[in-house]
Amino acid sequence: MKADPAGVLTGVHYLDGDKACAEGGLAAGCRFFAGYPITPSTEVAERVSERFPYMGGMFIQMEDELASMAAILGGSWAGVKSMTVTSGPGFSLMMENIGLGAMLETPCVVVNVQRGGPSTGLPTLPGQADMMQARWGSHGDYRLIALSPNSPQECFDLTITAFNFSEKYRVPVLFMMDECVGHMTEKVVIPEADKIDLTERRYTKKKPGEYLPYAYGEDLIPDMAKAGDGHFFHVTGLTHDERGYPDMTWEMQEKCVHRLIDKIDKNVDEIFMIEEENMDKAEVVVISYGITSRVALRGIQLAEQAGMKNIGRMRLITVWPFPEKRIRELAKKVKAFVVPEMNYGQMVLEVERCAGGQCKTILVPHGGGTVHKPETIYQAIKEAYK
Amino acid sequence: MKAAEVEEIQKKPKTRKTKSVEEEHPLEKWLRMDRMPHIWCSTCGIGTAVTCFIEAIKKTTLAREDICVVSGIGCSGRIAGYIKQDSFHTTHGRAIPFAVGLKLANPKLKVVVFSGDGDLSSIGGNHLIHTARRNLDITVLCINNFIYAMTGGQVAPTTPPTAIATTTPYGNYEHPFNLPALAAACGAVYVARWTALHVRRLTNSMAEALQKKGFSFVEIICPCTTLYARKNKLGSGLDLMKFYHDNSVIVNGADPREVDIQFQSEIKVGKFIDVDKPTYLDSYNTYMKTKLGDKFKPYGVTDEERQ
Numbered sequence: 279m280k281a282d283p284a285g286v287l288t289g290v291h292y293l294d295g296d297k298a299c300a301e302g303g304l305a306a307g308c309r310f311f312a313g314y315p316i317t318p319s320t321e322v323a324e325r326v327s328e329r330f331p332y333m334g335g336m337f338i339q340m341e342d343e344l345a346s347m348a349a350i351l352g353g354s355w356a357g358v359k360s361m362t363v364t365s366g367p368g369f370s371l372m373m374e375n376i377g378l379g380a381m382l383e384t385p386c387v388v389v390n391v392q393r394g395g396p397s398t399g400l401p402t403l404p405g406q407a408d409m410m411q412a413r414w415g416s417h418g419d420y421r422l423i424a425l426s427p428n429s430p431q432e433c434f435d436l437t438i439t440a441f442n443f444s445e446k447y448r449v450p451v452l453f454m455m456d457e458c459v460g461h462m463t464e465k466v467v468i469p470e471a472d473k474i475d476l477t478e479r480r481y482t483k484k485k486p487g488e489y490l491p492y493a494y495g496e497d498l499i500p501d502m503a504k505a506g507d508g509h510f511f512h513v514t515g516l517t518h519d520e521r522g523y524p525d526m527t528w529e530m531q532e533k534c535v536h537r538l539i540d541k542i543d544k545n546v547d548e549i550f551m552i553e554e555e556n557m558d559k560a561e562v563v564v565i566s567y568g569i570t571s572r573v574a575l576r577g578i579q580l581a582e583q584a585g586m587k588n589i590g591r592m593r594l595i596t597v598w599p600f601p602e603k604r605i606r607e608l609a610k611k612v613k614a615f616v617v618p619e620m621n622y623g624q625m626v627l628e629v630e631r632c633a634g635g636q637c638k639t640i641l642v643p644h645g646g647g648t649v650h651k652p653e654t655i656y657q658a659i660k661e662a663y664k
Numbered sequence: 665m666k667a668a669e670v671e672e673i674q675k676k677p678k679t680r681k682t683k684s685v686e687e688e689h690p691l692e693k694w695l696r697m698d699r700m701p702h703i704w705c706s707t708c709g710i711g712t713a714v715t716c717f718i719e720a721i722k723k724t725t726l727a728r729e730d731i732c733v734v735s736g737i738g739c740s741g742r743i744a745g746y747i748k749q750d751s752f753h754t755t756h757g758r759a760i761p762f763a764v765g766l767k768l769a770n771p772k773l774k775v776v777v778f779s780g781d782g783d784l785s786s787i788g789g790n791h792l793i794h795t796a797r798r799n800l801d802i803t804v805l806c807i808n809n810f811i812y813a814m815t816g817g818q819v820a821p822t823t824p825p826t827a828i829a830t831t832t833p834y835g836n837y838e839h840p841f842n843l844p845a846l847a848a849a850c851g852a853v854y855v856a857r858w859t860a861l862h863v864r865r866l867t868n869s870m871a872e873a874l875q876k877k878g879f880s881f882v883e884i885i886c887p888c889t890t891l892y893a894r895k896n897k898l899g900s901g902l903d904l905m906k907f908y909h910d911n912s913v914i915v916n917g918a919d920p921r922e923v924d925i926q927f928q929s930e931i932k933v934g935k936f937i938d939v940d941k942p943t944y945l946d947s948y949n950t951y952m953k954t955k956l957g958d959k960f961k962p963y964g965v966t967d968e969e970r971q
Binding site: 309310331332333334335336338340343344345346348349351352353354355356357358360365374378382384500503504505506507508509510511512513514515516519523524544 | 696698699728730732734744745748749750751752753754755757758760761762763764765766767768770771772773790792794850952957959960961962963964
């Protein structure tokens with residue numbers, strides 16, 4: 279399916295990441311947006327509130343982030359692509375209903391423009407310390423998808439991908455930006471609507487009375503119905519059977535929750551996106567994501583200038599599910615992974631786990647508030663070569 | 665009736681032909697019969713409220729497939745699971761914002777939030793007041809049993825002063841909410857209260873609320889014999905019904921500020937508020953049209969309606 283031209287601002291623009299993300303949402307066909315102001319993500323909401331009246335979209339500023347998250351789940355069940363946007367504290371407030379989204383298998387996109395934390399932290403300054411929250415933030419076991427852009431152009435492109443993934447796998451997709459990428463202004467090229475491919479939601483073809491909300495086939499993803507179509511379906515956050523009815527048994531827990539995990543885990547190869555460079559002879563691989571990937575580039579250049587030639591570069595675009603297989607492969611071949619990130623060690627835990635002691639893993643931590651100094655990353659690469 | 669008379673009747677041969685036991689229950693079409701028996705205790709008032717709701721739907725001209733039911737968590741939170749409509753059992757306190765999303769994404773839907781006093785006015789209180797303020801076109805039906813029943817009888821924002829709950833073992837010392845006054849103060853265009861005894865009036869009121877444009881709120885005072893009545897030694901379900909009978913006063917048009925409920929006090933019931941005001945969507949469409957003119961694409965209005 280191609281994008282609706284009404285939402286596509288075709289042309290070459292000079293936009294910050296927040297606005298580019300908003301444009302990505304509109305191009306992806308998002309027509310319901312519920313949000314609550316919070317720095318540094320507010321510009322996304324502002325942009326949407328300005329643009330929606332011209333294209334028949336509905337923007338509402340809710341009373342808080344709990345409401346925003348609950349509202350977009352409702353919007354999605356009414357059959358409209360829905361998104362919300364927030365930063366650190368708001369992301370924490372959304373967690374319970376992100377879990378409901380996972381349990382009800384509700385397509386939607388949640389943008390988190392990360393700032394320094396914990397608590398109120400650094401409202402106007404960058405951080406990347408919500409990465410594990412994106413993985414484990416809501417209680418219970420589940421799998422979601424999280425993407426991390428590193429430029430305004432990617433904020434546009436990947437927001438569309440986020441919607442496509444959410445529709446295909448019926449999960450909330452977390453869009454993990456950071457303040458730098460959100461407020462950085464660069465060239466953003468928005469293609470024509472007929473060049474934008476969208477994944478359509480798979481609605482049930484069953485007649486009313488025959489539809490079971492959680493009956494699934496080989497791909498483990500149930501067909502959806504929307505409110506008002508006469509199916510009289512029921513969905514619940516309780517552990518449920520294929521009718522959507524509560525079933526409080528360990529057997530049903532195993533069946534219900536395991537599938538939520540399997541439907542993502544079994545499709546990792548389709549979901550994971552990474553960017554790699556100079557991997558063939560790499561002795562040391564620098565793994566980063568978001569704004570840090572751009573700083574890492576300079577760190578690598580410094581190391582190369584100092585004579586270290588075989589430095590591989592990997593950028594995580596999909597951060598969850600984590601590209602385990604690829605890291606395991608590389609761990610057998612390389613001396614070390616260097617992981618700079620704007621936190622005191624989050625994604626590095628995954629790298630370390632997958633490396634399984636086969637090579638060194640060196641964290642380059644940073645508390646946030648500004649980006650790494652390239653020299654720090656260079657020093658870590660030097661350390662890795664020893 | 666005297667015992668002798670009863671015996672006399674019982675001795676009489678039955679002249680009426682017994683109908684087939686296979687006969688359909690009058691609510692069968694409207695309930696998820698494959699989920700029966702429900703989880704509610706005997707003498708609980710929620711079942712009565714559900715029956716009234718279904719009878720209310722029948723009184724309206726609403727298309728059945730357009731009616732969605734959203735519940736939060738708690739005993740009343742289970743309502744969505746038993747009513748055979750598109751129905752959503754959401755998180756604690758968030759039934760209203762979920763409903764807001766449904767309604768705004770598809771304004772054709774008639775979205776009903778059917779939940780409890782703790783869910784709607786404590787953990788979900790913020791959503792109740794703001795959705796009323798916006799006059800968002802949904803109906804909120806609030807079961808008030810004065811207690812958190814599902815979790816075993818803890819104090820609620822509606823528990824009357826001095827009443828015993830498991831977390832106020834010496835009696836409640838807080839000021840409770842007067843829910844009709846809260847809803848009215850925040851801008852609800854329809855506010856009513858009935859008890860689970862007033863089935864006919866409650867049904868009519870629910871039907872009115874369903875057909876009212878804007879934010880409508882109906883409070884249903886419900887017996888909870890397992891917890892509230894037992895903790896407070898108020899007797900059986902029948903005793904509670906008798907209490908409602910003897911102590912409810914119908915005061916249609918009463919000032920909602922004057923309908924607060926004290927421990928075992930008189931309960932004022934009736935339709936308190938019924939006014940007209942533009943809904944959230946009406947305001948949006950009217951205002952934006954004046955601001956943006958023809959470039960504005962009205963929301964939730966079909967092309968036919970626009971012309």
